[in-house]
Amino acid sequence: MVRFADVYKSYDNGTKALKGIDLRIDDGEFVFLVGPSGSGKSTVVKLITAEVRPTDGKMLVNGFNFSNLRTSQIPRLRRTLGVVFQDFRLIENMTVYENVAFAMRVIGEGSKRIRERVPIMLELVGLSHKAKRYPRELSGGEQQRVSIARALVNNPRIIIADEPTGNLDPTRSREIMGLLKKINELGTTIIAVTHESAIVNSFAKRVIALDGGKIVHDGSGGYYQV
Amino acid sequence: MKGHNFIYFLKEGIKGIFVHGFMSFAAVSVIVACLLITGSFALVALNVNVLIDEAKASNEILAFVDDSLSDTEALALTSKIYQVPNVLTAEFITRDEALEDYYAELGEDADEILVGITGEDLRHRYRVQVVDLELADETATALERLDGIGSVRYSQDLSDATLSMQKALNVICYILAAILVLVSVFIIANTVKLATMDRREEIAIMKMVGATNAFIRWPFVVQGSLLGVTGGIIAYFAQWGVYSYLTRALADYIGGSGFIEFLGFGEFAFPLLIVFLAAGLLVGVLGGILTIRKFMKV
Ligand SMILES: Nc1ncnc2c1ncn2[C@@H]1O[C@H](COP(=O)(O)OP(=O)(O)OP(=O)(O)O)[C@@H](O)[C@H]1O
Ligand SMILES: [Mg+2]
Numbered sequence: 001m002v003r004f005a006d007v008y009k010s011y012d013n014g015t016k017a018l019k020g021i022d023l024r025i026d027d028g029e030f031v032f033l034v035g036p037s038g039s040g041k042s043t044v045v046k047l048i049t050a051e052v053r054p055t056d057g058k059m060l061v062n063g064f065n066f067s068n069l070r071t072s073q074i075p076r077l078r079r080t081l082g083v084v085f086q087d088f089r090l091i092e093n094m095t096v097y098e099n100v101a102f103a104m105r106v107i108g109e110g111s112k113r114i115r116e117r118v119p120i121m122l123e124l125v126g127l128s129h130k131a132k133r134y135p136r137e138l139s140g141g142e143q144q145r146v147s148i149a150r151a152l153v154n155n156p157r158i159i160i161a162d163e164p165t166g167n168l169d170p171t172r173s174r175e176i177m178g179l180l181k182k183i184n185e186l187g188t189t190i191i192a193v194t195h196e197s198a199i200v201n202s203f204a205k206r207v208i209a210l211d212g213g214k215i216v217h218d219g220s221g222g223y224y225q226v
Numbered sequence: 227m228k229g230h231n232f233i234y235f236l237k238e239g240i241k242g243i244f245v246h247g248f249m250s251f252a253a254v255s256v257i258v259a260c261l262l263i264t265g266s267f268a269l270v271a272l273n274v275n276v277l278i279d280e281a282k283a284s285n286e287i288l289a290f291v292d293d294s295l296s297d298t299e300a301l302a303l304t305s306k307i308y309q310v311p312n313v314l315t316a317e318f319i320t321r322d323e324a325l326e327d328y329y330a331e332l333g334e335d336a337d338e339i340l341v342g343i344t345g346e347d348l349r350h351r352y353r354v355q356v357v358d359l360e361l362a363d364e365t366a367t368a369l370e371r372l373d374g375i376g377s378v379r380y381s382q383d384l385s386d387a388t389l390s391m392q393k394a395l396n397v398i399c400y401i402l403a404a405i406l407v408l409v410s411v412f413i414i415a416n417t418v419k420l421a422t423m424d425r426r427e428e429i430a431i432m433k434m435v436g437a438t439n440a441f442i443r444w445p446f447v448v449q450g451s452l453l454g455v456t457g458g459i460i461a462y463f464a465q466w467g468v469y470s471y472l473t474r475a476l477a478d479y480i481g482g483s484g485f486i487e488f489l490g491f492g493e494f495a496f497p498l499l500i501v502f503l504a505a506g507l508l509v510g511v512l513g514g515i516l517t518i519r520k521f522m523k524v
Contacts, residue, residue, distance in 0.1 A: 049434070078436035091428055102428075106437040110230045154435060 001027050002048060002158070002191070007057030009043050009213075017043040019213040021057070025191065027157065030184045032200050032222075033193045035210035041193045044210070045162045048191075049081055050074045062157050079107060082151030082159040082188075086166035088143040090135040096122065096146050097131040103150045121149040125179060141172035148179060158189040165196060173199060231441070239448030242421035250453060253417040257457025257509065258464060260406035261502055265465045267402055271395040273489055278392050287362065289316075289369045291350040292376040300350045303374050307352055310372070312365045314355040321348040349376065360389070407509055410457070414450045414513025421449060422517055447514035454510025458502040465498065466491055 004023035010016045017040045025031055033041050046052045048061055050069065059066035062080040064073065090099050100121055104114045122128045125145040135143055144164055151159050161180060165173035177192070177199050184190045194200060200207060201222045209217035243250045289307065291300040300318070307316040319327070322345040329336045354369065356362045366380040422429070432442050473488040 072438075075433075075436040075438045078434065081436075083434050089427065089431060089434075091431065102431070103435040105234060106432045106441060107435060108228060108231055108441065110228070150435075 001025070001060070001062055001189075003058070003060040004044075004047075005058040007047065007059060008055045009040075009047060009052065010055045011052075017213055018047075018054075021213075021215055023208070023215065023218075025158075025189065027189055028184075028187065030181065030190045030203075030205045031192070032203070032205055032207045033191060033210065034195070034197075034200060034207060035216075039210040040213045041210055042162055043213075045083075045160050045191075045193060048158075048160060049083055050077055075107075079154055080157045082148075082154070082156040084144070084147050084151050084159065084161035084164045086163040088135070088140075088147045088167075090143055090146055090150075092135055095132050095134055096127060096138070099135070099146055100150045100153050103153050107154060109154075117153060118149075121153045124152070124183075125149045139172070140168050141175055144168065144172075144176050145179065148176070148183070152183060152188070156188065158191060159183060161190070161192045163193050163195065165194060165199070170196075170198075177203065231444075235444040235448045238445035239452055242418070242424075242445065242449040243452060245424060246417065246420045249417045249420055253413045253453050254457045254460065256413045257410045257454060257506060258461045260410050261457065261461035261505060262464050262468065264399065264402040264406045265461065265498070265502070266468060267395070268399045269465075269469055269489075269494075271392075271399050272494065274392050274395055276489060278388065287354040287356065287366050287369060288379040289352040289354055289372075290376045290378070291352070292374050293349060295350075295374050297350070299374065303352070303372070306372055306374075307354065307369065310365060310368045312356050312358055312361045314357045316355075317353045319351050319353055321345040321350055324348050324351060406505070407512075410454070410505075410509035411512045411516065414453055414510055415517045417453060418446050418450050418514050418517040422446060443515065443518045446518045447511055450512075450514030450517075451507050451510035454506035454508070454513070455503055456506070458504075458506025461506075462499050462502045465502070466495070 002023060002025040004021045007018055007021040007023075008016070009018040021040075021044070023044075033044060035041055043052070047054055047059065050061075050066070054066065061077060064077045064080075069077070091102065094102060097118055100118045101114045104117065119128065119131075122131055125148055127142060127145055127149070130138065130142065135146070138146070144167075148159075148161075148164075151161075159180065164180070165176050168176060173196060177194075180190050180192060181203065204220075204222035206220045207217065207222055208215060291303065295303075297320075304316060304318060307313060325340070325343070325345050325348055328340060332339055352369075354365070356365050362380060366378050369375055370378040429442055469491050473491075477488065
């Protein structure tokens with residue numbers, strides 16, 4: 001669950017990235033976040049993950065009120081979120097299995113639970129047979145699936161994907177979006193940032209369009225034109 | 227701390243040490259060198275302190291009673307002497323007791339040296355111990371001015387030079403210890419920093435998935451402490467060797483006269499081990515924490 005009320009974000013250099021955003025995303029939704037380069041999409045993502053803090057306005061994410069969010073609470077907030085990036089951000093010297101297990105280990109999960117859960121995630125993203133491979137031995141689409149498995153392994157309420165298909169060809173892109181849709185159908189909220197209007201339109205989900213730091217369109221039905 | 231977390235921190239900490247083996251080796255060597263230098267000075271200071279304490283304990287002023295006083299009058303001086311500032315104890319010694327003391331002190335040679343001397347040739351005296359050795363001069367003068375005290379003998383066994391050398395030695399130890407801490411923390415921090423550089427990505431991912439700052443910090447603190455404690459242990463054994471060798475060599479040089487008796491290593495081995503381990507742990511933890519601090523900003 002995400003709520004923005006009149007949220008502003010200016011960066012230290014004075015750039016006004018967001019200028020009064022009102023937003024409500026409920027549990028279980030699948031939302032595309034679209035807009036031209038520099039319109040503020042990544043800023044919205046970083047605000048939700050508390051990587052940057054709003055300059056003004058109110059925010060609520062998965063029950064965490066950002067008006068009085070203490071630094072020590074940020075790890076707990078992030079455990080309710082799974083984040084996927086355009087560049088995958090896998091650890092090169094860890095296998096597929098280890099990359100996914102890492103996300104559990106570093107929040108203090110025990111080995112037994114890790115051994116139970118990681119194979120289920122790899123199964124879900126269709127990579128059980130490549131568990132022992134290293135990222136460099138995988139295609140871009142496969143690497144992105146590993147990163148989705150990692151985002152999902154701690155059972156977050158929301159998965160936020162910032163241009164997850166930006167480095168992939170159209171077929172792989174469609175596969176990745178299909179995987180996110182499947183995860184959404186299993187109950188996880190999805191917020192996907194993308195440039196690819198063809199995919200957006202064919203998925204027919206809710207679309208929020210940003211331009212110049214403001215929301216210029218918010219509607220279901222998948223219509224999106226740059 | 228959960229057991230599986232502890233194992234994880236230990237594994238990661240050890241990994242950090244071996245990935246940059248040479249740097250770790252350098253860090254441990256620097257710590258060993260620092261501890262050994264400081265430790266050697268501290269042990270010299272310890273020996274000097276012990277010697278000086280012994281000398282102080284035997285350092286005394288002899289105040290001779292005027293011959294004109296009767297035995298009772300002489301004894302009555304006790305209360306006056308105690309009124310003199312800085313007097314710790316005053317022991318009355320009769321002339322006969324004094325003679326006995328001389329015999330005891332001189333041993334075999336006594337009969338020859340003391341031939342013909344009787345108690346009547348000596349004076350009654352007070353053996354006075356002072357509170358503060360540095361004020362012993364003034365105390366001696368004050369005693370001499372007392373009515374009934376004929377003269378005073380104050381053999382200043384410990385020259386001012388000795389005392390200031392002792393002080394200087396102690397100060398050097400403190401300064402060295404401070405430098406040791408700074409240098410060691412610096413080298414550990416730099417070693418741990420290499421490990422954090424390797425792990426920039428890992429740390430970013432840890433933060434993203436919601437690892438706590440404490441969790442992220444632990445492997446580096448463990449790495450620093452392992453380096454520090456390893457240095458401490460090696461330095462302990464090195465110190466053992468150096469100390470035993472040097473005291474033996476010095477004793478031979480002096481000629482085994484028993485004039486100066488060095489402390490045996492065993493007399494301080496355990497406290498020394500604790501101090502070295504604690505110093506290693508301290509610089510290790512500090513080095514680890516300092517390095518990782520800048521990563522802790524969200
Ligand atoms: N760390 C930063 N410091 C200063 N300005 C920034 C920072 N991050 C982003 N900006 C600026 O804020 C504005 C919005 O950036 P943002 O990254 O949110 O855009 P975006 O919609 O994600 O763009 P793109 O599609 O290119 O990824 C841009 O003008 C950008 O230059
Ligand atoms: Mg962006």
